[in-house]
Amino acid sequence: MQQTGAEILWECLLREGVDVVFGYPGGAILPAYDTMTQYDIRHVLVRHEQGATHAADGYARATGKAGVVVATSGPGATNLVTGLANAMMDSIPLIAITGQVAKGVIGSDAFQETDVTGVTLPVTKHNYIVTDVRELASTIREAFHIARTGRPGPVLVDIPKDVQLDRTGFHYPDDPIELPGYRPRTIVPKADFERAIELINGAQRPVVLAGHGIIMSGAVAELRGLVEKADIPVALTLLGIGGLPASHRLCAGMMGMHGEAAVNHAIQEADLLIALGMRFDDRVTGNLKTYAPGAHKIHIDIDPSELNKNVKVDVGIIGDVREVLRELLPHVEKADRSLWLARIDTWLAATRERDILHHDPQGKLWTAHVIVDLWKATAGNAIIVSDVGQHQMWEAQYYRHEEPRSLITSGGLGTMGFALPAAIGAKIGRPDAEVWVIAGDGGFQMTLGELGTVVQEKLPLRIAIINNGFLGMVRQWQEFFYERRYSATPLVNPDFCKLAEAYGIAAFRVDRREDVIPAALRAREVNGPALLNFVVESADSVYPMVPSGADLADMIRRPSQPKAQEVHE
């Protein structure tokens, strides 16, 4: 039976297991939208195509499946760029389907024509333009294969309008996909493998650096197996949070620019770093020249181009971290490294002294306190989708994540406006989970139009706005490094509660510490979405902070304050 390109598209998506797409219609993608309703696929109408990419991204991060975006040509497609770049940076499997002007007018500056494969080339893992309907099915199939395998990433398929209308026989191939230039490789030379084991078994002060790859490859149990057997403390990257439960005795916390001071000290004093599925981002290493000077380094990563990219390593193992850990584990010796762990504990204790949780709130509402209380109110069980800025760092420091995929945040690109739409995708992917947005007043306003989507899709999200009246993270840099010249960082905000109410969303304003937990508990009871406007202190900074490019141990620390009489924590 002959089918149109549009029909073939949906048939293919069904066969790839897609049950939801995030999109926005327009002229060049109309044939696809016209036939969509015949298929058992949920379409989520966003308010801006950027929102669709973040929603698909949040869906992918929450479920481990590929997220799918649909948009029209020209402005619809260019609106995808930020979201694709975001997914590319954090290795998120996305499929973007864009309409294109008809083949015959491509290159003629036709209405809403943009060279979308050209524009998105550097921000996709791969992209395609399909010029023959007979190649559509195999292209879609390849796109999913590339997006999901190896180091995952976004793949875009541009489909001219006439190709959506052309007819051909539909056949979904089921033979193994053979792409001559795409063979995600996992070959571990034996010598490297043996050297890694030797280094691990011989180390006195090892630290495991666990990254996003642990979560993506589902290596949580393997990671635990390794560190428990060999008694090795674990430092997490921002995107690795949840890779080991925060409450685990070996979980030391986040590393890097705003990581735990104790963790950064441990890294600088380590004699072995075992990097698992993390890419030594500059926010993680600080100054590369002085990074972990006394440590041998083992790097296990699926992407060969990551090895020796930023940090020179002694042993590089290319492969899926889960598989590699499984092979390594039997050769790793049981060990007791309590001396080293005790040393780290001493650093941790010193940090606790300075912790804002032990400071007198002086009648003010501090973001760190809000986060801790949200953690309590949700019993630590929520999926938190954070935006970008100070609140994101406080979330990472003070919400104790026990499960993988329970923190969803934009790491590599740091895309403000990510949280609300990403939470839409997360909630759709995991309808039984309690999903919270934690966003700054700045970032929230970048994509707040998606409140409309939240309402239309009847999603009971809990949206916490950390309202400090500033672009807080930039304000902090201005305070530390630009002599407090607050250029273009104060914000004049709308009344977020009234705004929510205009959408029919229940809203609560909170400006006192004692109201945080009760308000959060009430918000959880709302049948439908709820928004909390936390009006917090603006003159606050995230500590510790490794200034950009500084030695990892050179941290700006929170000034010690006299301890409060009545300790709030």
Next chain:
Amino acid sequence: MKHVLVCKVENKPGVLNRISSLFRRRLYNIDSLTVSPTENPAVSRMTIVVDATRTDARIVERNLYKLVNTIEVKDVTDLPAVKRDLALIKVHTNPDTRSEVLNLVDIFRGKVVDVAPSSVIIELTGEVKKIDSFIEVLKEFGIAELVRTGLVAMERGRSDKEVPAVAAAQQVNI
């Protein structure tokens, strides 16, 4: 240092763009890049000459590999390989200088491929250095026009006894 990378890529539209964009992104200047068909119609071959440190060349090599359309990449800089460039040079001549020019063509084993009253076109194939020096000596006669293909390279064949280098696809050691 100049690095010579030989890439086999899928013969598809847009592939050249993907490759060159990778160099642009890292702000590397490409000295020369040639693309041509191969014995297999589905595969094109590129020879890319780029000025980069060894580390950077490694990084470029691995990033080239990451492209879905790249089948094989090899840095042949330090491998036994035949490397050739071809130049067409149009030189001004007059009755007084013509024989001198033809003499030089002979010495360099070039070929005259066009003769006009006041100029000749010379074709010369060889190592980059040889062409460079030929151009240098022709300068005094006045070069009207010059074109070079850019380097192409091919690894030399091995005797059976030699251990074959690990197939590029498996070159994962670092």
